[in-house]
Amino acid sequence: MKLKDFFNTDSEVEVGEITQNSKLVVPGDIFFAIKGAKVDGNDFIDDAVSKGAVAVVSTEPAKKKYPVPYFQVDDIDLAMAKAAVKFYKNPSDDMFFIGITGTKGKTSISYLLESIFNEAGIPCSVIGTINYRINGEVFAKAPNTTPAALYLYYMIDKMRSAGTKVVIMEVSSHALELKRVFGLNFDVALFTNLQRDHMDFHKNFENYFAAKEKLFDSLIENSKPAKTAIVNIDDQYGLRLADKIKAKTTLIPVSLVEAENVKESLNGVTFSYKGESASINLLGKHNLYNAVFAVKAAMAYGVDLQTALKGIAKLQGIPGRMQRVNKGQPFYVFVDFAYTTESLMKAYETLEPYKNGNIITVFGCGGDRDRTKRPLMGLAACQNSSHVLLTNDNPRTEDQQQIFNDILNGMKGYTNYEIVQDRALAIKTGISLCKENDILLIAGKGHEDYQILAGKTIHFSDRETAETELEKLGYVQKQ
Template identity: 55%
Template sequence: MSSSIVLQKAAENGLTVTGLTFRSQDVRPGFVFFALKGANADGNLFIDDALARGAGMVVSMFAPAKPCPALYYQSADIDRDMADAAYEFYGRPSDAMHMTGITGTKGKTSIAYLLESILTAAGHKVGALGTVNYRMAGQVLSKAPNTTPAALVLFELLARMKNGGCDSVVMEVSSHALELQRVRHIWYDTAVFTNLQRDHLDFHHTFENYFKAKQKLFENLADPHNFKPNRVAVINADDPYGKRLLELLQGRVKTVTFGLESEADFKAQDIQETLEGTSFSINGTPMHIRLLGRHNVYNALAACAAAWVHGADEAAIVRGLAALPGVPGRMERIDEGQPFSVFVDFAYTDESLRRAFDTVEPFKKGRVLVVFGCGGQRDRTKRPLMGNTACSRADRVFLTNDNPRCEDPQQIFNDILAGMKDFSNYQIIPDRAQAIESALKEAQPGDIVIIAGKGHEDYQLVGTQKRHFSDQETVRTWLQKEKKKYV
């Protein structure tokens, strides 16, 4: 019997379901339309549009406002019912693949790319879902509107991966996805915990709630319904919340640890950093990644541990780590022959901004200039912390817009400036392109320019508009225009 009450109701009423969606514009005859009420839009306002397009069934948390010509189901938990329906409709695709879920505040994307590269080197056909995009066997399927997509999108993608011959899936699992049941019915073989830092308190409200959301991924491994035979939790033994997870899982789930300071199963030694990448060894075996920073050693260790759990041998691990050219928007170096270094990074918290400064510290010959802003309609408490970190660590700060969304940019600046009261090494340039160009114009030979906050994103959210904007494109355009000065 189907685990989906929605599909059961459809079958009982003679409806042949042809598709599932929460976007009324995507409805076709026979579709089930889930009228989701979100923070910015209410699907219940589009029920008439869905019906006009042929919806065979409407699912909503609310009773119908008027008689409905199609089948109507009032759901007590629409997130759960949507996940149940997607899992069944798309043929339970995750059951047939090795599933690795990666969660934590920082490092998810880099670990996913590293692990994908290792598993590919080991001969697996890999699907990958994360913050940058969704991929199958190295080919991009689509850009990623969410780190972990909604259940309807997620199971459709997993079905494509399964039908395309993938035997393994590597996916970033956000705290939002865990809280909103997007990954319900995905039984994981491996779960990876990176770290826990201040973030997303606008959604979770307390740090404890944030941790408990992350913990759900590991409870998935311990769940008696999880039929995967060799379930393993891969955990950062240096992180305080990693230590807490290890205690909670003791005797319930097999664990493998990684770290640099604590006793761990995967521990790096002999770390050497250059602008070309980072070298280290694990149990005497030399490894190299083309990524910068001590934090990426942690990410590489996590990927090595998860790959080993999956059966990858040492040779594949070494090859896979070395093969990855970089991760989009993660300390991504832009080099057009200029006599100073430019990095584009996704840092959008004070901790990740501090990490970006730590990464370039060994290569510092001149000044450090940083361009950054804070996203609108997001956690306001981190704004003054980011302002203070920027001014205390950089020689010059260019404060600009990130994704202001529907919040007043001046209010965002005011919040950031509260942490910059004791400094004068900054200027405010609201236009992001102008701020980037100003930093590049000011850069001298030997300087380092960090452009933080947006990373891989190729858009800017201003009001309700999504405009094309890329930090990388802006940098390259300016550097190429000025190239004759450097040659």
């Protein structure tokens, strides 16, 4: 492609690649200078040009005269997305796209859907919080739920080349607000729920909801011939969304009343759906929502009900989602990604039917993130636990004591807690406190295999740490 295909110019210069990383620039590339939270791409324009960039795009005025075209734009995220659509010839037109948005449930639904399409023999790829997978093979770890547009389109192009028929994508509110998914033509869009999260970014619930709505605006406006919105109408924001879009696209509501004869156990949930027996190997009634979402989305593609139900039954578990750590110990250990007040409460609700002893909770709150949820999570932990071990959880660059102080504001009047700043020691302490039939809930990090301390990333896994401590105590049963 030529430079004139991307910008208002007569230049016939051939374009090799499009990138926002000056280290990757080779002759013929367009360089997008992104001003990030820590690094400003504008500081690397000279480097990119010296390496052969044929054009530079930035929101900043040019600091000097460059030997290549310099395009100043108002919105660099939109400019990148538009360039990616053209460069990769919009791969979403050639595959069936399912977008999942909402505060909670996105990852679980993506895994359930992947299991259904595997059962149906349909090649599918997943873009989500844990990793990015192409036809079942891990392509890369996921630094973001939804990556930036240039990398996103690059990856989707790889999926198309690999023969993927269905792309399952978790779509974050950040991605929608920052236009990372601009130009992608979705066939199906799912709305799970809206709970307190990301208030540091969105400031209030209305802004947060407005960001989520953008997925459905793009669904309605895109060029796909048949489009479907699947919305949780048990959620107040889902109900608002359904009312807004019902006249503009095919709307399929989701409600928990659709699942009948529900029976829960520590092995999962059995239920009836549309007269058929069904089961999932996931804990909690909230996973019934996720299962119904997955079944309906798969059926929108054309998968029959029986195959869909077989698919959800075959999924054995999801990393870091109420994941049981079982080494044969006489008590229960669960690792869960509960990092909001609502998800922490949902974890307690899930465990309540099996509580024959104490519930001990290990948790903390992330640094440089929404501070408003911290006291609420502290209160929830104290109210629902016999003992709470308050610890670190990716403090990033924020002072750990400040994070603790925010959480402690919600724990006033309670004495059933202690602060153990080192997370590994907190998990070890939690295990040592457990007696027969007690439950240890290690909340907040879930699948993550890292800690961000003072801005540095180190390897750390709640699951691995718990397994190691249990093995030290002589519990060696294979899970």
